[in-house]
Amino acid sequence: MVQCEIIAIGTELLLGQIQDTNSSWLGENLALIGVDNYYQSKIGDNEERIVDALKLALSRSDAIICCGGLGPTQDDITREAIAKATDSKLILNEKVAEKIEYMFSSRGRHMTQNNLKQAMIPKGGIAIEDQPGTAPGILFPFKNKVIYAVPGVPYELKQIMRSTILPDLKKRSGSTTIIKSRTLRTWGHTESKLAELLEPKIEQLNESQNTTLAFLASGIEGLKLRITVKGETEEEIAQQLDNEEKHIRSIIGDVVFGVNSETIEQRILKNLQDKNLTLSAVEIATDGLASTRLGKVDSLGKYFKGCIIPKSQLSKHQLLQHTQKESDFSETKRLADAVRNFFDSDIGLAITYSEKEGVNYLAISSNNILIEEAMKLPGDGVRVSQFSVITALNLLRVQIENNLV
Amino acid sequence: MVQCEIIAIGTELLLGQIQDTNSSWLGENLALIGVDNYYQSKIGDNEERIVDALKLALSRSDAIICCGGLGPTQDDITREAIAKATDSKLILNEKVAEKIEYMFSSRGRHMTQNNLKQAMIPKGGIAIEDQPGTAPGILFPFKNKVIYAVPGVPYELKQIMRSTILPDLKKRSGSTTIIKSRTLRTWGHTESKLAELLEPKIEQLNESQNTTLAFLASGIEGLKLRITVKGETEEEIAQQLDNEEKHIRSIIGDVVFGVNSETIEQRILKNLQDKNLTLSAVEIATDGLASTRLGKVDSLGKYFKGCIIPKSQLSKHQLLQHTQKESDFSETKRLADAVRNFFDSDIGLAITYSEKEGVNYLAISSNNILIEEAMKLPGDGVRVSQFSVITALNLLRVQIENNLV
Numbered sequence: 163m164v165q166c167e168i169i170a171i172g173t174e175l176l177l178g179q180i181q182d183t184n185s186s187w188l189g190e191n192l193a194l195i196g197v198d199n200y201y202q203s204k205i206g207d208n209e210e211r212i213v214d215a216l217k218l219a220l221s222r223s224d225a226i227i228c229c230g231g232l233g234p235t236q237d238d239i240t241r242e243a244i245a246k247a248t249d250s251k252l253i254l255n256e257k258v259a260e261k262i263e264y265m266f267s268s269r270g271r272h273m274t275q276n277n278l279k280q281a282m283i284p285k286g287g288i289a290i291e292d293q294p295g296t297a298p299g300i301l302f303p304f305k306n307k308v309i310y311a312v313p314g315v316p317y318e319l320k321q322i323m324r325s326t327i328l329p330d331l332k333k334r335s336g337s338t339t340i341i342k343s344r345t346l347r348t349w350g351h352t353e354s355k356l357a358e359l360l361e362p363k364i365e366q367l368n369e370s371q372n373t374t375l376a377f378l379a380s381g382i383e384g385l386k387l388r389i390t391v392k393g394e395t396e397e398e399i400a401q402q403l404d405n406e407e408k409h410i411r412s413i414i415g416d417v418v419f420g421v422n423s424e425t426i427e428q429r430i431l432k433n434l435q436d437k438n439l440t441l442s443a444v445e446i447a448t449d450g451l452a453s454t455r456l457g458k459v460d461s462l463g464k465y466f467k468g469c470i471i472p473k474s475q476l477s478k479h480q481l482l483q484h485t486q487k488e489s490d491f492s493e494t495k496r497l498a499d500a501v502r503n504f505f506d507s508d509i510g511l512a513i514t515y516s517e518k519e520g521v522n523y524l525a526i527s528s529n530n531i532l533i534e535e536a537m538k539l540p541g542d543g544v545r546v547s548q549f550s551v552i553t554a555l556n557l558l559r560v561q562i563e564n565n566l567v
Numbered sequence: 568m569v570q571c572e573i574i575a576i577g578t579e580l581l582l583g584q585i586q587d588t589n590s591s592w593l594g595e596n597l598a599l600i601g602v603d604n605y606y607q608s609k610i611g612d613n614e615e616r617i618v619d620a621l622k623l624a625l626s627r628s629d630a631i632i633c634c635g636g637l638g639p640t641q642d643d644i645t646r647e648a649i650a651k652a653t654d655s656k657l658i659l660n661e662k663v664a665e666k667i668e669y670m671f672s673s674r675g676r677h678m679t680q681n682n683l684k685q686a687m688i689p690k691g692g693i694a695i696e697d698q699p700g701t702a703p704g705i706l707f708p709f710k711n712k713v714i715y716a717v718p719g720v721p722y723e724l725k726q727i728m729r730s731t732i733l734p735d736l737k738k739r740s741g742s743t744t745i746i747k748s749r750t751l752r753t754w755g756h757t758e759s760k761l762a763e764l765l766e767p768k769i770e771q772l773n774e775s776q777n778t779t780l781a782f783l784a785s786g787i788e789g790l791k792l793r794i795t796v797k798g799e800t801e802e803e804i805a806q807q808l809d810n811e812e813k814h815i816r817s818i819i820g821d822v823v824f825g826v827n828s829e830t831i832e833q834r835i836l837k838n839l840q841d842k843n844l845t846l847s848a849v850e851i852a853t854d855g856l857a858s859t860r861l862g863k864v865d866s867l868g869k870y871f872k873g874c875i876i877p878k879s880q881l882s883k884h885q886l887l888q889h890t891q892k893e894s895d896f897s898e899t900k901r902l903a904d905a906v907r908n909f910f911d912s913d914i915g916l917a918i919t920y921s922e923k924e925g926v927n928y929l930a931i932s933s934n935n936i937l938i939e940e941a942m943k944l945p946g947d948g949v950r951v952s953q954f955s956v957i958t959a960l961n962l963l964r965v966q967i968e969n970n971l972v
Contacts, residue, residue, distance in 0.1 A: 176604050178595030179783065183586065185609070190583030199581050200616055203608040204590070211605055218623075378584060442882075449862030450855030453876050457854030458948075463878025470875050471858050473868025477847075477910050505882050543863075 164335040165198045166225035169215050171240055172314060173206035175230070184229045184319055191323065195332045196339050196392070197225075207237040209246070216247035216309070224307055225331060230314030232297040234276045240311050241300070245284050248304050252282040255289045258298050265296055290326045294318045301330060308334065341392050344403045346410065347384040347424065349556040350417035353377055356385065359414055373406060382455070382548040384419065384426065419559055426555045427455040433562040434465035441558075442467040442505035444481065444497045447515035447522040452551040467505040472497075487532075495534050498527035509567055513554050522546065524554040528567040569740040570603045571630035574620050576645050577719060578611035580635070589634045589724055596728065600737045601744050601797075602630075612642040614651065621652035621714070629712055630736060635719030637702040639681045645716050646705070650689050653709050657687040660694045663703050670701055695731045699723050706735060713739065746797050749808045751815065752789040752829065754961040755822035758782055761790065764819055778811060787860070787953040789824065789831065824964055831960045832860040838967040839870035846963075847872045847910035849886065849902045852920035852927040857956040872910040877902075892937075900939050903932035914972050918959050927951065929959040933972040 168188050174180045185202045192199045201223065205215045212231075219226045231240030245252050258281040266273035280297045283289050290299030293313070299322040300311040310327050312319045348356065356377065357364075367373045372393065378386040389406045393399040411418055419429050434441055443453050443466075453469035460466040472478045478497065485500035494514045502510025510527040525534040535557065539549040561567050573593050579585045590607045597604045606628065610620045617636075624631045636645030650657045664686035671678035685702045688694050695704030698718070704727040705716040715732050717724045753761065761782065762769075772778045777798065783791040794811045798804040816823055824834050839846055848858050848871075858874035865871040877883045883902065890905035899919045907915025915932040930939040940962065944954040966972050 175591070176594045176607060177598050178591035178593075179781075181586070181588065181591055186580070186583035186586055188583075189581045193582050200611060200613070201608065202581060203606065206605060208605070376584070450859040450874060450876065454855040454859055457876060457878060460878065463880075463882060467879050468875065468877040468882040469855060470873065471855065471862060472873040472910070473862060473865065474872050474910075475868075477868060477873040480909060480911070504885060505877070505879075506885070 164224045164331060165200060165222075166192055166227060166331060167199065167201040167219050167223040168203070169212070169219060169226060169228045170202070170204045170314070171207065171212060171228060171231040172204075173208075173237070175204045176206050184314065184316060187316070187320070188227060188229070188323070191328060192331070194341055194343065195328055195335070196337050196341050197331050197335055207231065207239060209239050209243050212239065212243035213247045216243060220247070220304070220307060220309075225334070226307070226309045227327065228309065228311040229319055232280065232300075232311060232313045234274070234279055234296070238279075241279070241282050241284070244300070244302065244309055244311060248284065248302075248309070250284040250286065250302075250304075253285050254278065255281045255283045255298075258283070258289045258291065261291070262296050290322050292321065292325050294321050299326065301326065338394055339392055340394065340396060340399055341390060342399050342403065343388050343390045344407060345422050346387045346389070346407065346418045347420040347426070348387060348414065348417040349384045349419055349426070349552050351385070351414065353379055353385055356387065356414060360387075360410070363410065363413060367406075373402065375410075381545065382426070382451075382552045384552060387414075416560065419556055425455070425459075426552055426559070427452075427459050429559055430456065430555050430562075431459045431465055433559060437562060437565075439509060439562065439567065440465055440467050440505075440507040441509045441511060442501045442507040443469045443511040443513070444501040445469060445471050445513050446473070446478075446497075448513045448547045448550050451547050452511070452513065452555060455551070467507040470501055470504065491532070492523070492525070492534055494523040494525040495527065495532050498525040499532065502527050509558070511554060511558060513550055522550045524550070524557065526558060526561060526567065531561070531566055533561075569629045569736060570605060570627075571597055571632060571736060572604065572606040572624050572628040573608070573632050573634065574617075574624060575607070575609045575634045575719070576612065576617060576636040577609075578613075578642070580609045581611050589719065589721060592721070592725070593632060593634070593728070596733060597736070599746050599748065600733055600740070601742050601746050602736050602740055612636065612644060614644050614648050617644065617648035618652045621648060625652070625709070625712060625714075630739070631712070631714045632732065633714065633716040634724055637685065637705075637716060637718045639679070639684055639701070643684075646684070646687050646689070649705070649707065649714055649716060653689065653707075653714070655689040655691065655707075655709075658690050659683065660686045660688045660703075663688070663694045663696060666696070667701050695727050697726065697730050699726050704731065706731065743799055744797055745799065745801060745804055746795060747801075747804050747808065748793050748795045749812060750827050751792040751794070751812065751823045752825040752831070753792060753819065753822040754789045754824055754831070754957050756790070756819065758784055758790055761792065761819060765792075765815065768815065768818060772811075778807065780815075786950065787831070787856075787957050789957060792819075821965065824961055830860070830864075831957055831964070832857075832864050834964055835861065835960050835967075836864045836870055838964060842967060842970075844914060844967065844972065845870055845872050845910075845912040846914045846916060847906045847912040848874045848916040848918070849906040850874060850876050850918050851878075851883075851902075853918045853952045853955050856952050857916070857918065857960060860956070872912040875906055875909065896937070897928070897930070897939055899928040899930040900932065900937050903930040904937065907932050914963070916959060916963060918955055927955045929955070929962065931963060931966060931972065936966070936971055938966075 170182050175182045231238045284302050287302030295318045297313045302309045374390045376388045391399050391402045456466045481500050484503045485496045487496045498510040498512035512525040514523045522537040539546045575587045580587045636643045689707050692707035700723045702718045707714045717727050779795045781793045796804050796807045855876050861871045886905045889908040890901045892901045899917050903915040903917035917930040919928045927942040944951045
């Protein structure tokens, strides 16, 4: 098994001017190909310290990924540090040099000599040329180890990792083990409730050694349940993931709203499409948070007709003129009905706030139902808003899926 | 000058399940008290590797901050690793133990023996007791160096850093230099235009050695211009920051909308308060993004009356019934007027999208004006939305401040 460590390079990372999101992405993706990652470090743009960090990494790891410091300016010294730490020479890669020259001339821009610095590769190393920017990645086998260098710009880094470095590491590791994850996104149970329901399952999985279950709370993205399976073939793993998902769903009930990257708003849109229903919303407690999210997944407003955010008492009255429900219905219910009439949609959703009780309310109005629920949610303002939105959208999901609206 | 390094502890950080935002916050705050930070590393929950990392850090740094691994569970081993790396004993701090016992009993919860682990402090060390959670921080002078440990929960970490560790480090550094920053938030010039305008200023500052200017682009928070001043007294620095701010404002013109943490939505609210004006908005291109932000700073809707997001053509027509402007006015202008009438506010703001031209439009309607501007903005969907919102709010700011609405 290969052990790979990560060195992120750049003074701006140490000063907190830029968040180092690369290292966590790399850590996650190394884990998914079964490569161990025990060390991640950040070093500033100082040649001596980068060389020391490289030497230390070479003494304890089989592979090193350096991110950042491959640009054309004076403070970009990753190439030079790699050469120094390994006692190698930097050589101009003619093909890369031509490519850089072409990138400049085709955009009608002037290229300085500095830009050619980006075509320097340690002797014996390979330029990873599918770079989206001007800097190629570097793959440098050194003794029985390997040093990689990738640009710090996240999308450039990811492209080079996916196309070249992750497959190369996987090959070097000699492992035929494949690791895959599937995430079930849930809403409706607390983390402790989920853990309680799944306790026997988790114990059983711990004994099996090839499948694990992890929990991750993530605001409006829901409470995530990640199933990770190790195996030897894609088919075997897919089958195992299917089995585990089915079993877990049977244990935790109707709280799964999405799988992997599927969001609650995507699920709602799919529900509306499936049943050919339209939706509109009034948001007081949540200031348009639900609508911003729904609007993004239905940019033309085919199913999500619109939203009204009436901030003041007077604004609410403006909207309430659009309902016939009398005041023996709660204000939340009447607002849900009013926005449905205003936008002429099949369903109206309202998220409101009772200052007196310190509680958010949600209501759903359709031809068939007019329901309301109080939402007592933990946390600060931002979290209460996020939880209110996902709670409201999840109730709506359950109502539509059970043909109640 | 003290050199302090940071070790973030937790396997979940290496696996990318949690982003390590602590290290960048710490790096930034160490810089602000003039303490150098050359190394930041992440290590998993493995005693041997944490001990090695501590020994390495003791060999090259004067101070070490360990974050994370102070909880009550089996995998929280930062205390044990510090004791092992320094050949010290852990001793139960009776006062902290009592406090933890009290926290549990006062909440009617059962305390396990594991929780008392959190009261173990290396001999010669001090428990930093103003902990917001159950885990105290640790301040452990070791030989001529110092090891700190703080919980990984960001708000607990920040409280302990601010109250105890940053002042302690500052004292140890022996430095009387104070470093302060002031950030001017701007909108209206590109980064390169700002850099061009400020070039002579930056050159002059580089020579002065005690003041620097940095640029930072940050979406809806605007293009930030950070002035950093070193000096010996608070008064001297405040004076210098005032002078530089004044001079910079005179160079770059009316593009500064806020100082330090002041956001564009706070500034708009302040403008509305000052002139006793009310605002409402219609958002099509931006799906409620501006209103969510305005809603948060005016939760009772005293000045921001509300928003309508009409997603479909029909929804737009529902809203357009509220204006008398004929169709020789653009739709964007008529929508701004309609939402103003719907909510009975002084100003109506509209942000719309022309699919044909691929351009966002903004319009402002009041008793005095009815204006419109096209917004051609770079980037992907999310960035275009953010830029549209800040462009629209900034134009509104300028209109109100110049008494044009």
